[in-house]
Amino acid sequence: MVTQACGVDFGTSNSTVACYRSGQSQLLALEDGKVTLPSVVFFNAEEETTAFGRAAIGEYLDGYEGRLMRSLKSLLGTNLMNGQTEVNGRALRFMDLLSSFIGALKQRAEAQAGQTFTQAVFGRPVFFVDDDPVADKLAEDTLAEIARRAGFQDVAFQFEPIAAAFDYESRIQREELVLIVDIGGGTSDFSLVRLAPQRMALLDRRADILANGGVHIGGTDFDKQLSLHSVMPLLGYRSRLKNNAEVPSGYYFNLATWHTINFVYSRKTLSDLQGVYADALERDKLDRLFSVIEKRAGHWLAIQIExxxxxxxxxxxxxxxxxEITQGLTHDLTRGQFDEAIDRQIDSVTQTITRLLQDAGITAGQVDTVFFTGGASAVPLLRERVAALLPLAAKVEGDRYGSIGSGLALDALRRFA
Structure with a gap:
């Protein structure tokens, strides 16, 4: 069966598109034969072109002048979506930025599939915005508008962990109570779902979903904490001034966060830092910070940390x-340092899972399987903590980057075919 419906997993770090054909869900190659398209845009000022995905990162690292933008999904649900930014001397609305990426995603999928897609089920986190239902609904409505701008006529949404559950369900032989653990680039999402082969064809699965939960912590947060804990101190983070105060931390937090890196390049930041430099006790470290700013190497550094x-x-x-910052400078990072850096974030993740089980009235011993998906689900400390919560459950590895897209395509078949 060939339909005009597809599943779209627009991710913070990577995106996929899948459709149902030849009796199964198939991920479509979106760039250089790979099924993932990194959620990155580069506006090349020299060539006056726009690149997406790996090509965008490649042009940036090749030294072309321009503006690199990543973690686009993080804009949804924020006040920034109503604003704009400057790109190569021109104003660009954030709404148009996301529309251009979703449009490119759709075009590449259609070229690979050899057909047009007019209907789509988009994945969404359990919470775009924590503890703010109004902002969360606005984020979904905004993404729906962006999808329609890109050419999708019918747009529906499914929780990303539920989509991953549908993908896992297509491969099991018996009924299971499954905890889906989806650790993406921007959010950690969880669903407790009763799955079975005989339930796959049902349109209404609400009775099988025992609980959903999520927290706004993901792989980019792990990157940020690793950066602040182990790399930014090399650039002067937490170093002292002559009055024993710390060097202002805002520069480093901006530099460690993808969508604020460009703030560090402003003339005001450079001017302020020159004043700080005069009072710094460890000027050699601030010299490295100046090097990052002067070379506009913030995104390069973020890529190395990732x-x-x-x-x-x-x-x-x-x-x-x-x-790239200082010739001959190297720094060894250890697993222990990484664990220490993200300990608080992992605690928040496990607390969310504990509350989810309590809300569902389910004990740890009743869960048959933990299904891991999402690019950041491979973090060892996360695996250890989840395993400690559910010691009797089988641990199953999904396709870290493809399970959600595949499940969304199955959901699209149910809804639209």
Missing amino acids: AAKIALSDTAVHSLSLD
């Missing part, structure tokens, strides 16, 4: 090369 986070999921020590 790569270190990924590496520390598989190794105990990762050597970070910082030649």
